[in-house]
Amino acid sequence: MEGGSTVTFFRRLTAQWGERYRKMSIQMVLSLSFTAVAAAGILLMGVSLIWRFSSASEQMVAENSQRMLAQANMNLDSYLRRMMRIADTVYYRVIKNTDLAEGSYTDALGLLYEENRDDLVSLAVFDSQGTAVSAVPLTTLKAEARPEENEWFQAAWNNMENLHFSSPHVQNIFDDPDSPYRWVVSLSHHVELTRDGVTEGGVLLVDMGFSGIEQVCRDVTPARGGYLYLIDGDGELIYHPRQQLIYAGLLEENNRVAASYRDGSHVEKFQGQSRQVTVKTVGYTGWKLVGVAPADSWWASSSQLFLFGLSLLCFATFLMAFLNFLISARISDPIRRLERSVKELESGLDVEIEEGGCYEVQRLGHAIRSMVSTMRHLMDDIIQQEGQKRRSELEVLQAQINPHFLYNTLDSVIWMTEAGQQAEAIQMVTSLARFFRISLSKGKNIIPLSDELEHARHYMNIQQIRFKNRFTTRIEAREGTEELYTLKLIVQPILENAIYHGMAGAEDDGAISVSAYREGDDLLIDVADNGIGMPPEVAESLLDPDRPQVRTGGSGTGVRNVHQRIRLTFGAGYGLTIFSEPDEGTLVRIRLPALTREEAARCQQGEVL
Amino acid sequence: MKKNNVVEIAILSVLGALVVLTLVIPQLLRERSESRLLALSVLLRDTDSTGLAVARQGMEQAADELGAELRFLTLTVRNDGREQAELLRREAEGGADALIALPADPQSLQEALDKLPRPLVTLEVPVQGGTGTVSPDNEAVGRLLARALLEDWDGGLILLLDSSGFCPEAALRLKGAFDALAQAEGEVPVLVLDYGYWDSLRGARWVMAFEPGATLQAAEWKQAEGETFALYGVGSSTAVTAQLEKGNIAAIAAWSDYAAGYLAVQQAVRAVGERPENLEPLPFSIVRGEDIYAPENQKLLFPVMSSSGR
Numbered sequence: 001m002e003g004g005s006t007v008t009f010f011r012r013l014t015a016q017w018g019e020r021y022r023k024m025s026i027q028m029v030l031s032l033s034f035t036a037v038a039a040a041g042i043l044l045m046g047v048s049l050i051w052r053f054s055s056a057s058e059q060m061v062a063e064n065s066q067r068m069l070a071q072a073n074m075n076l077d078s079y080l081r082r083m084m085r086i087a088d089t090v091y092y093r094v095i096k097n098t099d100l101a102e103g104s105y106t107d108a109l110g111l112l113y114e115e116n117r118d119d120l121v122s123l124a125v126f127d128s129q130g131t132a133v134s135a136v137p138l139t140t141l142k143a144e145a146r147p148e149e150n151e152w153f154q155a156a157w158n159n160m161e162n163l164h165f166s167s168p169h170v171q172n173i174f175d176d177p178d179s180p181y182r183w184v185v186s187l188s189h190h191v192e193l194t195r196d197g198v199t200e201g202g203v204l205l206v207d208m209g210f211s212g213i214e215q216v217c218r219d220v221t222p223a224r225g226g227y228l229y230l231i232d233g234d235g236e237l238i239y240h241p242r243q244q245l246i247y248a249g250l251l252e253e254n255n256r257v258a259a260s261y262r263d264g265s266h267v268e269k270f271q272g273q274s275r276q277v278t279v280k281t282v283g284y285t286g287w288k289l290v291g292v293a294p295a296d297s298w299w300a301s302s303s304q305l306f307l308f309g310l311s312l313l314c315f316a317t318f319l320m321a322f323l324n325f326l327i328s329a330r331i332s333d334p335i336r337r338l339e340r341s342v343k344e345l346e347s348g349l350d351v352e353i354e355e356g357g358c359y360e361v362q363r364l365g366h367a368i369r370s371m372v373s374t375m376r377h378l379m380d381d382i383i384q385q386e387g388q389k390r391r392s393e394l395e396v397l398q399a400q401i402n403p404h405f406l407y408n409t410l411d412s413v414i415w416m417t418e419a420g421q422q423a424e425a426i427q428m429v430t431s432l433a434r435f436f437r438i439s440l441s442k443g444k445n446i447i448p449l450s451d452e453l454e455h456a457r458h459y460m461n462i463q464q465i466r467f468k469n470r471f472t473t474r475i476e477a478r479e480g481t482e483e484l485y486t487l488k489l490i491v492q493p494i495l496e497n498a499i500y501h502g503m504a505g506a507e508d509d510g511a512i513s514v515s516a517y518r519e520g521d522d523l524l525i526d527v528a529d530n531g532i533g534m535p536p537e538v539a540e541s542l543l544d545p546d547r548p549q550v551r552t553g554g555s556g557t558g559v560r561n562v563h564q565r566i567r568l569t570f571g572a573g574y575g576l577t578i579f580s581e582p583d584e585g586t587l588v589r590i591r592l593p594a595l596t597r598e599e600a601a602r603c604q605q606g607e608v609l
Numbered sequence: 610m611k612k613n614n615v616v617e618i619a620i621l622s623v624l625g626a627l628v629v630l631t632l633v634i635p636q637l638l639r640e641r642s643e644s645r646l647l648a649l650s651v652l653l654r655d656t657d658s659t660g661l662a663v664a665r666q667g668m669e670q671a672a673d674e675l676g677a678e679l680r681f682l683t684l685t686v687r688n689d690g691r692e693q694a695e696l697l698r699r700e701a702e703g704g705a706d707a708l709i710a711l712p713a714d715p716q717s718l719q720e721a722l723d724k725l726p727r728p729l730v731t732l733e734v735p736v737q738g739g740t741g742t743v744s745p746d747n748e749a750v751g752r753l754l755a756r757a758l759l760e761d762w763d764g765g766l767i768l769l770l771d772s773s774g775f776c777p778e779a780a781l782r783l784k785g786a787f788d789a790l791a792q793a794e795g796e797v798p799v800l801v802l803d804y805g806y807w808d809s810l811r812g813a814r815w816v817m818a819f820e821p822g823a824t825l826q827a828a829e830w831k832q833a834e835g836e837t838f839a840l841y842g843v844g845s846s847t848a849v850t851a852q853l854e855k856g857n858i859a860a861i862a863a864w865s866d867y868a869a870g871y872l873a874v875q876q877a878v879r880a881v882g883e884r885p886e887n888l889e890p891l892p893f894s895i896v897r898g899e900d901i902y903a904p905e906n907q908k909l910l911f912p913v914m915s916s917s918g919r
Contacts, residue, residue, distance in 0.1 A: 170902065170907045181911040248908075314628045317624055
């Protein structure tokens with residue numbers, strides 16, 4: 001359960017951070033990402049450096065310890081050899097050359113002692129029973145002294161060939177009124193005494209002062225926090241800089257374990273502290289010099305080194321963060337300014353798009369600026385086109401209520417009424433009413449094709465009455481066009497043109513036809529007359545927008561207006577085409593998209609098809 | 610100010626503060642490690658410091674390791690509590706950071722300490738208001754010493770030398786011994802004698818002394834007078850040890866004076882730093898004459914005298 005809730009918690013946390021990251025600004029993403037990556041890199045590098053430094057330091061400490069121990073070993077060896085030379089001198093120069101029946105060792109021992117009194121505590125020769133044969137400077141044994149029971153005596157006696165070095169001990173056999181208890185290291189050696197020409201066994205004792213060994217060890221200065229101590233083969237302390245603290249039980253040393261180490265450097269953990277221990281065996285004696293270097297003296301995580309490393313890390317991260325913030329600001333600020341400009345643009349303000357920042361951002365600004373400029377031009381064009389469209393429509397509407405046309409029509413109605421042609425007058429008035437009603441079409445631009453043809457039919461009715469049937473009219477919608485829609489008031493201006501220009505010279509044989517039919521996705525409306533026609537180049541020029549507007553005797557609105565309105569509404573693919581030959585007539589073909597009801601409605605709402 | 614800018618400034622401020630902190634901390638640590646030597650005054654109750662030679666070695670070792678400077682002050686008259694209190698006052702006024710005392714009169718020291726509070730560590734005897742006492746469990750010392758005597762006891766009067774008049778800690782040891790003897794099986798005749806009446810020891814078979822001076826004097830008197838009583842005493846000085854070896858003392862209760870001196874200085878330094886610790890009683894051993902050269906007893910009784918004079 002607990003594991004599940006932990007997983008849920010982390011998932012939620014991850015989701016929250018993911019959400020926060022997604023909402024974060026580009027500047028923050030850049031800054032934090034670069035800073036995090038830089039910090040991680042620096043951290044890795046720092047750890048790597050510290051680790052390498054630690055290894056190198058450890059190696060260096062080991063080498064220093066080994067050098068130090070080699071030096072101490074050399075000094076100690078030299079000291080011990082001097083003691084051994086003294087023992088040899090006593091044996092080979094004094095004991096071997098002296099018959100106890102004839103003389104004594106005391107004077108010779110006294111001389112040797114005086115020469116080496118800084119290092120020696122006593123020199124003595126004992127016979128096999130432990131009786132002192134000769135001793136300097138202390139000559140008297142304690143009453144209760146039993147030299148033969150001492151470890152140094154027995155070691156020498158049991159191992160006749162070799163010199164024997166004891167562990168440090170209090171020399172307690174001599175009666176010393178000044179300093180009864182002195183710590184010594186005893187060098188003992190089995191010797192052959194000559195008494196009255198007969199040789200007998202004995203033991204030579206050379207008590208070395210503790211200070212001599214101490215001095216040898218103290219002369220070597222270990223690295224900071226380190227120290228050196230000396231143990232015998234069993235690990236018993238011979239010298240330690242804090243020996244008395246250890247003896248008093250206030251301090252512990254790992255000497256017993258160190259006795260088991262082979263020569264070289266070892267890392268051990270003692271009393272919770274890691275330290276490097278270097279061991280060097282002193283030749284002949286089996287003693288071991290032990291150099292101790294606490295881990296703090298080489299380990300990279302020592303507080304000073306750690307803090308220094310941390311300081312460098314923080315400083316590098318600080319610099320990286322500072323640079324990252326600057327760079328990210330340089331990248332993001334121009335983008336932010338662009339965004340602000342675009343927002344202002346959206347709200348309709350006239351703003352200048354700035355082209356600043358880095359190259360890419362400059363290019364982006366330039367592109368947006370170009371886009372805005374293009375957009376403005378397009379908008380201007382649209383406004384202009386819309387204005388043109390409105391003007392054209394207005395012109396068409398004005399054409400419908402052309403006062404001249406209205407006057408003539410009403411005049412014809414009056415004339416027919418006065419002439420008693422009641423039926424014709426009624427038909428004319430009716431057609432005029434229907435004509436105007438379809439012209440208005442509740443303000444719609446797109447109307448059913450049938451209404452547009454109805455509109456043309458009423459117009460032709462009026463004109464036929466006025467022109468006393470000098471021409472015939474045929475208006476038809478072929479199959480497939482019943483449900484189609486068209487732009488309104490596009491046929492009437494062409495019919496007007498056909499009447500006023502095409503039928504100008506007609507007698508009773510004029511014919512005007514309107515035919516609507518479908519061709520693929522297009523709706524075609526042909527308006528043809530058999531009038532006087534015109535040269536093809538004139539017909540072509542009629543649609544030229546640069547051609548000056550010519551007022552005609554008709555309604556005053558030309559085919560060019562119709563052509564422009566169609567193109568403005570449906571595009572350049574649509575409009576009028578005029579086919580004409582002189583004396584043969586004219587055919588004006590209107591091309592429109594075949595609009596269904598739905599498409600007409602969308603078109604009415606301003607959508608582009 | 611924008612939110613992003615606030616975050617950036619906060620991050621830069623934290624990093625900047627870390628840089629400064631990591632640069633300043635080593636400097637502070639160095640300054641702390643280079644702090645001045647502490648001045649510690651050691652007030653003795655004798656006219657010289659020979660009786661404290663080994664303890665002094667321990668004190669000097671601790672002073673060397675812990676960064677302290679020691680001033681040893683002796684009295685013009687042995688065990689003069691008033692003079693010792695005056696010395697305490699003078700040292701406290703003179704700027705001693707802490708004091709270590711072997712009290713001659715705990716009451717006088719306490720009164721002086723009340724007037725001029727300073728960290729005070731005592732040896733052997735506690736003083737009210739002090740920072741701690743470095744001492745074995747004195748009653749236990751007397752008790753175990755009495756038990757050692759009882760192991761040898763085959764009848765006869767046991768004389769207890771009362772030297773508490775000039776050595777306050779002896780009173781507790783005597784009490785411990787007295788209680789142990791009183792609780793022993795069978796009837797053990799005990800007599801408490803004031804220190805100094807040596808003639809009272811003539812013909813005695815069992816004698817107990819409870820401080821090093823009394824022990825040594827009793828042993829020397831015994832040797833000089835040819836007496837044969839078995840003496841059980843206290844102390845680990847060379848002179849006492851020599852008497853133990855000679856057989857003039859049957860057994861002694863001994864502890865490391867070196868450790869006592871070291872711990873006293875260590876506690877005083879801790880007290881200056883306002884972090885004193887509770888001091889455990891010093892461990893002690895009962896050493897008989899025949900065991901004097903056992904390796905552990907050698908280390909206890911015969912300090913390694915350093916040639917460096919540390």
